[in-house]
Amino acid sequence: MDLSQIYTQLIMEHNKNTHNKRPLDEPTTVEHGHNPSCGDDITLNLIEKNGLIVDASFTGSGCAISQASTSIMIDLIKGKSTEEALELAELFIKMIKKEIEDDSELEKLEDAVAFENISNMPARVKCAVLPWHTLEEALKK
Amino acid sequence: MKNAIDPKIIFDFPVLEKKVNGSRLVYLDNAATTQKPRNVIDSISNYYIQHNGNPHRGAHTLSVEATSLYDNAKETVKNFINADSKDEIIFTKNSTESLNLLASSLSSFFKEGDEILLCISEHHSNILPWMRLSKDNNLKLNYLYIDDQGNIPESEYKKINSRTKLVSIAQMSNVLGTIFPVREISQMAHEKGAIVVIDAAQSIPHIKVDVKDIDADFLVFSAHKMLGPMGIGVLYGKKHLLDNMPPFLLGGDMIEYVYEDYATYAEVPFKFEAGTQNVEGAVGLEAAIHYIEKIGLQNIEAHEKMLTEYAMQEMLKIPYINIYGPTNLEKHGGIISFNVKDVHPHDVSTVLDSYGVASRAGHHCCQPLMRYMGINASVRISFYLYNSLEDIDIFIESIKNVRKWLGYGS
Numbered sequence: 001m002d003l004s005q006i007y008t009q010l011i012m013e014h015n016k017n018t019h020n021k022r023p024l025d026e027p028t029t030v031e032h033g034h035n036p037s038c039g040d041d042i043t044l045n046l047i048e049k050n051g052l053i054v055d056a057s058f059t060g061s062g063c064a065i066s067q068a069s070t071s072i073m074i075d076l077i078k079g080k081s082t083e084e085a086l087e088l089a090e091l092f093i094k095m096i097k098k099e100i101e102d103d104s105e106l107e108k109l110e111d112a113v114a115f116e117n118i119s120n121m122p123a124r125v126k127c128a129v130l131p132w133h134t135l136e137e138a139l140k141k
Numbered sequence: 142m143k144n145a146i147d148p149k150i151i152f153d154f155p156v157l158e159k160k161v162n163g164s165r166l167v168y169l170d171n172a173a174t175t176q177k178p179r180n181v182i183d184s185i186s187n188y189y190i191q192h193n194g195n196p197h198r199g200a201h202t203l204s205v206e207a208t209s210l211y212d213n214a215k216e217t218v219k220n221f222i223n224a225d226s227k228d229e230i231i232f233t234k235n236s237t238e239s240l241n242l243l244a245s246s247l248s249s250f251f252k253e254g255d256e257i258l259l260c261i262s263e264h265h266s267n268i269l270p271w272m273r274l275s276k277d278n279n280l281k282l283n284y285l286y287i288d289d290q291g292n293i294p295e296s297e298y299k300k301i302n303s304r305t306k307l308v309s310i311a312q313m314s315n316v317l318g319t320i321f322p323v324r325e326i327s328q329m330a331h332e333k334g335a336i337v338v339i340d341a342a343q344s345i346p347h348i349k350v351d352v353k354d355i356d357a358d359f360l361v362f363s364a365h366k367m368l369g370p371m372g373i374g375v376l377y378g379k380k381h382l383l384d385n386m387p388p389f390l391l392g393g394d395m396i397e398y399v400y401e402d403y404a405t406y407a408e409v410p411f412k413f414e415a416g417t418q419n420v421e422g423a424v425g426l427e428a429a430i431h432y433i434e435k436i437g438l439q440n441i442e443a444h445e446k447m448l449t450e451y452a453m454q455e456m457l458k459i460p461y462i463n464i465y466g467p468t469n470l471e472k473h474g475g476i477i478s479f480n481v482k483d484v485h486p487h488d489v490s491t492v493l494d495s496y497g498v499a500s501r502a503g504h505h506c507c508q509p510l511m512r513y514m515g516i517n518a519s520v521r522i523s524f525y526l527y528n529s530l531e532d533i534d535i536f537i538e539s540i541k542n543v544r545k546w547l548g549y550g551s
Binding site for chain 2: 003006007009012013015016037038039040041061062063064065067121123124127
């Protein structure tokens with residue numbers, strides 16, 4: 001295991017930069033997600049208008065992987081339709097499960113491909129997928 | 142510093158020769174589970190090569206041999222904890238099952254309004270069974286709260302009163318390493334007529350536990366935390382109490398007579414051991430006790446004290462480490478919980494692992510304690526007889542790299 005494949009500069013920047021970690025005024029959807037075994041605990045706030053995610057943020061606490069994954073996800077889904085956001089969540093989870101055959105599909109995930117190597121660290125997979133599962137739950141409401 | 146234990150014993154533990162991420166394995170997760178010496182591994186393998194049969198059931202040679210091995214293991218456990226009789230030793234799956242058995246089979250001892258007293262630092266396994274029992278029977282669940290040194294202040298003991306029917310407490314906290322004064326707690330509880338349950342899962346691998354000395358009515362522990370195999374644990378209970386409790390699981394081998402519409406149960410301890418028992422586990426536990434006795438619990442305790450003192454001393458030199466629990470090492474087992482400033486415990490644990498150091502991160506199955514302390518999670522290191530000062534040095538060097546990996550200057 002090479003730590004530099006996991007704690008990449010991008011992930012570290014998102015872990016420390018808190019531009020997406022803030023309360024949101026009048027969110028239309030609030031979804032709570034947590035990993036009971038380790039204590040990662042996030043609340044995802046979304047404002048949906050006419051089928052579009054116009055704003056999103058999160059609060060809570062967790063490890064660098066879960067915090068960065070949440071922040072990168074929020075950057076990616078803002079301005080996307082709920083259908084597109086769901087597809088991206090599905091794609092991200094497939095990437096982590098190593099179920100993607102055509103690498104070009106990964107382009108859609110933009111910065112979130114930084115988590116591709118998490119598959120090699122089974123103990124940390126749940127940290128990376130937490131916000132994406134939370135997003136799925138939020139959008140299914 | 143002089144070693145109370147010959148450092149060569151590391152060679153008794155085959156897995157400790159393993160390389161992890163290119164480095165020598167430094168195993169500091171002993172409060173979660175311990176590694177096994179060769180005599181334990183061999184005893185289990187030898188059981189299957191030589192003796193396997195269903196105990197207490199057959200007249201054939203292998204069944205008789207399995208029965209004898211199972212019973213001998215109980216005799217060894219009985220002597221190890223200084224019980225009166227091996228009939229007071231019940232084999233279970235682990236401490237968790239022992240506590241669930243108690244909460245289930247003791248339910249008729251309680252009436253509405255009675256109180257059960259725990260400590261806030263209990264493991265979930267010593268909270269949840271009592272919580273359900275309390276909810277189902279309208280009992281009150283009370284907690285002894287600890288101070289910022291991880292000890293129970295004298296004033297908390299007022300909570301032991303005439304309504305208290307049961308006190309259940311871990312002898313050693315699995316998060317803070319505090320060793321609680323269970324002998325005194327037991328005496329106070331008995332003065333009020335309460336039953337005393339001691340969770341010895343964290344203590345019995347490391348310090349001498351004598352059920353008569355602490356006057357425990359019940360005591361539970363798991364083999365895997367004391368060099369033995371997973372899947373076997375012990376419930377000790379005073380015979381007169383066990384005699385008056387209904388069985389927990391029903392099935393084979395725990396009966397006297399079974400008719401179409403009623404049954405009578407076997408005597409203690411068989412009444413509490415339904416189904417084919419874990420003979421390989423019993424044999425492995427016995428081998429583990431023999432190993433511990435060969436090294437000597439006093440030596441183990443002295444060795445771990447040396448390791449804990451050294452680790453504390455070196456950790457206190459690092460300004461960005463925050464240690465939880467007692468700094469008075471007299472009341473401290475070989476467990477240290479801490480956090481690294483700005484870094485989540487899971488990231489700390491991942492970085493340590495990359496240097497071959499096994500630690501634990503999370504809430505350690507103690508959510509009420511973590512909430513009480515106002516933290517989400519911590520990193521925990523925990524020592525055992527095969528750890529060395531060099532292990533601590535490697536841990537300290539590795540911990541110094543954590544913040545750099547997470548993008549902080551130092």
